[in-house]
Amino acid sequence: MRNHDLVFLKHFSMVIVFLIGLTVALILLGVYINSQQEPEPNPVAERAMAERVRPVGAVYAGSTGAAAQAAAAAAAAAASAGQVAYDGTLDGSVIYANLCGACHTAGAAGAPKLEKAAWATRIAQGMDTLNKHAIEGFQGAAGVMPAKGGNPNLSDEQVIATVQWMVDNLK
């Protein structure tokens, strides 16, 4: 009876060991087969890539092309129309009256009034420096001159014309 038990135990353990080995072998086989598989394409990644390699512009040819170009030009003109300050005037007196004078006429916030005494040392810096300070803005001892007087839609030319007008009209 005891002997039978021992034999049974021996065979049973062998079966268990065999099954464990079979399990490990099947797992390894599964991993191997899976690694041979082509990965499924990811639709999100595919869309992102198509977006990245999309051409920047489109080609318009013939009459559709001419119409599209005319529409684009009209849209650009309409968009820029609102962005030119004071109708793009290069008349310094107009820009000064509408914008710069708010500070410079009364000397608000430390702005130099249009008086020769207030401008002598400033003019001595040279017109280029004055223009640069008016265009880019300037923190001086007296206060802050905002870039383009605070209106970014002014063109550099308009600011330069206004600075020239101010310097020409000192009292």
Ligand code: HEC
């Ligand atoms: C918000 C008020 C304000 C407005 C608006 C303003 N300025 Fe000034 N501006 C100043 C102040 C303040 C200074 C003096 C800064 C300092 O020297 O400390 C100054 C200085 C200047 C100077 C002298 C810079 C230098 O180097 O000494 C010029 C040129 C000038 N402004 C041009 C203009 C023009 C052109 C405009 C309109 C487009 C304009 N400013 C609008 C406040 C203003």
